[in-house]
Structure formats: C-alpha cells, structure tokens
Amino acid sequence: MNRFDDLTVLVTGGTGGQGSSHVRAFHAEGANVVIGGIDAERGAALAGELGARAQFVRLDVTDEGSWSAAVQAVESTFGGLDVLVNNAGVQNPPAPIEGTERATWSRILDVNLTGTFLGIKVAAPALRRSAGGAIVNIGSTMGLGGTAHYAPYVAGKWAVRGLTRTAALELGRDHIRVNAIHPGVIATPFIQEPAAGATAAIADFYSPEPFAVPRLGEPADVTRLLLFLASSDASFITGSEYVIDGGLLLGPALQKEAAREGRRATRSRATRKPREKRPCEKDAVQEGGRVSTPDPTRGSHDQLGRRSAAPGSGAA
Numbered sequence: 209m210n211r212f213d214d215l216t217v218l219v220t221g222g223t224g225g226q227g228s229s230h231v232r233a234f235h236a237e238g239a240n241v242v243i244g245g246i247d248a249e250r251g252a253a254l255a256g257e258l259g260a261r262a263q264f265v266r267l268d269v270t271d272e273g274s275w276s277a278a279v280q281a282v283e284s285t286f287g288g289l290d291v292l293v294n295n296a297g298v299q300n301p302p303a304p305i306e307g308t309e310r311a312t313w314s315r316i317l318d319v320n321l322t323g324t325f326l327g328i329k330v331a332a333p334a335l336r337r338s339a340g341g342a343i344v345n346i347g348s349t350m351g352l353g354g355t356a357h358y359a360p361y362v363a364g365k366w367a368v369r370g371l372t373r374t375a376a377l378e379l380g381r382d383h384i385r386v387n388a389i390h391p392g393v394i395a396t397p398f399i400q401e402p403a404a405g406a407t408a409a410i411a412d413f414y415s416p417e418p419f420a421v422p423r424l425g426e427p428a429d430v431t432r433l434l435l436f437l438a439s440s441d442a443s444f445i446t447g448s449e450y451v452i453d454g455g456l457l458l459g460p461a462l463q464k465e466a467a468r469e470g471r472r473a474t475r476s477r478a479t480r481k482p483r484e485k486r487p488c489e490k491d492a493v494q495e496g497g498r499v500s501t502p503d504p505t506r507g508s509h510d511q512l513g514r515r516s517a518a519p520g521s522g523a524a
C-alpha cells in the first residue's frame with residue numbers, strides 16, 4: 209500500500225526543476241499525477257515517460273479559464289482531485305524598486321500570487337467533491353525577509369503566506385488543509401537567472417558555504433517535505449509554513465577555520481591551570497565583558513548567503 213494510492217495530484221509548473229521532482233515522487237507513491245504547465249513539449253514527454261496514471265494539461269496559472277478547464281480535465285480523467293500543489297513561479301529580472309516597470313511588477317505577481325489565488329479558488333470545489341484534501345503553496349525564504357532588487361518576487365511570496373493562512377481557515381471545516389513550504393536556494397533552472405548587480409547567474413552568486421548545511425538544496429529535499437504535508441500523516445497540520453533552506457535564514461555559520469580555532473581555544477582553556485586574575489582584567493569584565501568573536505556580518509557573505517564585500521565598501 210502506497211501513501212497516495214487512488215489519489216489524484218495536480219502540480220502546477222510540473223515540468224520545472226522542482227515540479228518534475230514532485231510529479232515523479234507522487235507517481236512513485238501510487239498517485240495519479242497531473243502535470244499542469246505551459247511547456248507542452250516537456251509536459252507530454254514527462255507524462256509519456258511515466259506512462260499510466262500520468263497526464264499533462266495545459267495550464268497557465270494566471271488565467272482563470274485555463275484553471276477551470278484543467279480541473280475539469282483532471283476530474284473527467286481520474287474521477288476527482290485530492291491534492292493541489294501551487295508550485296509554478298517566476299523570478300523578476302533584478303532591479304531596484306525605482307527601476308522596476310509596472311508591467312514587470314504585474315507579471316510576477318500575476319504568476320506567483322494571483323496564480324496561487326486562482327488555484328485555490330478553482331480547485332477548492334473539486335477538493336470538496338472529493339470529501340477533502342490538501343493544498344500546498346510553494347513560497348520562498350524571500351517571503352520571510354527583504355531582498356534588494358527583488359521587490360515583485362519578495363512581495364508576492366510574502367502575500368502567499370497570508371493567502372495560505374486565510375485559505376486554511378476558510379477550508380478547514382471541509383477537510384481541506386492548506387500549508388506553505390518556503391525553499392531556500394534550490395538547484396534548478398530558476399537560479400540560472402542573472403543575479404542582482406552581477407552578470408553571473410544567481411547559482412554562482414549564492415554560495416552555500418555559510419549555510420549550517422553547506423550545500424545548495426536539491427529538488428528532492430523539497431519533495432520529501434511536500435509529500436509529508438500532502439499525506440494523511442500531516443492530518444493535524446494546516447495554515448502552517450515550513451522553511452527548508454539548510455539554515456540559510458539562520459545567518460552565516462562559522463567558517464571551518466573559525467570553528468576549528470574555537471574548538472582549539474576551548475580545549476586549551478580546559479587543560480590550562482587556573483591563574484589569578486589581574487585587577488585590570490576584572491575591570492574589563494565589569495565594563496562590558498566584551499569577548500572577541502568573529503563578526504559574521506563582515507566580509508564574504510550576507511544573511512542570504514550571497515557573496516558581498518565588507519559593509520561600507522560600497523559593493524552590491
């Protein structure tokens with residue numbers, strides 16, 4: 209018995225880096241999978257590869273009519289819908305707010321926010337007809353802070369959080385759970401876009417070095433969390449948000465060298481014989497007890513793991 213036997217799952221942006229990983233995993237766990245997206249060639253190829261229990265439907269998440277047709281197709285092929293994953297997303301070309309065109313703002317919010325809203329709106333009646341189910345919205349760690357030059361993306365992902373909580377309240381009594389996942393930096397085509405203030409791709413600009421788990425995320429990392437939230441194992445979880453970022457939002461971890469130095473100093477303090485404190489040392493402790501620790505904000509990486517120069521150097 210698989211976790212998703214006899215259930216039908218619709219994944220938007222199902223041909224993308226993370227979307228295709230989600231589709232494959234749901235299918236492997238017994239689900240009927242519907243790959244919703246705008247890339248018909250890739251969608252048909254993925255459905256063909258998976259064979260039985262897989263279908264591609266053309267779905268532009270910004271278009272309500274497209275949503276209605278897709279959900280109708282899902283119900284007529286598989287007899288119902290049980291899980292919706294609002295995964296489709298786009299990143300804005302990096303620019304400060306003052307240099308952001310209104311059209312760019314609207315396009316990014318249309319896909320990332322309105323697309324999620326329409327998905328909930330159109331899929332909810334179908335989920336209700338299936339006597340309940342789960343919706344998982346894919347947000348971003350950028351929806352938990354600010355990121356210069358990414359206002360449309362940041363604002364849209366912040367708003368997805370409010371939408372998730374509101375939908376969870378509205379749909380809970382119909383046995384429909386709604387949660388959100390906030391990935392950090394995941395190795396997909398998404399991070400091949402040029403980074404803000406640089407010609408290099410985001411993938412080169414971000415470095416996992418300062419993360420507590422020093423690597424980029426893989427789509428499969430997100431998929432495992434998604435499958436848990438979509439499954440009955442998570443039946444008491446709704447309106448919740450899950451960050452999956454290898455510790456990116458924690459701030460920079462100690463670099464290996466600094467961590468090694470710290471351990472060496474602790475060991476030598478532990479083996480050293482205690483000695484009398486000189487009066488001036490005591491005064492220093494009373495005046496503030498400042499200890500010398502590496503300043504994580506100086507040089508190399510900022511909170512999001514992006515390479516930067518020391519503050520004040522004027523580098524982006």
Ligand SMILES: NC(=O)c1ccc[n+]([C@@H]2O[C@H](COP(=O)([O-])OP(=O)(O)OC[C@H]3O[C@@H](n4cnc5c(N)ncnc54)[C@H](O)[C@@H]3O)[C@@H](O)[C@H]2O)c1
Nearest residue numbers: 221223224225226268269295296297348391393394396398
């Ligand atoms: N990769 C990362 O580092 C990262 C980090 C945080 C959040 N995310 C989010 O994860 C989700 C998946 O992104 P990914 O990393 O797989 O990127 P990706 O670019 O590989 O996939 C995005 C998918 O969305 C589809 N899409 C775009 N516009 C659409 C539309 N109007 N209708 C339907 N589909 C559309 C694309 O065709 C593509 O299949 C997105 O919501 C993204 O914002 C990504």
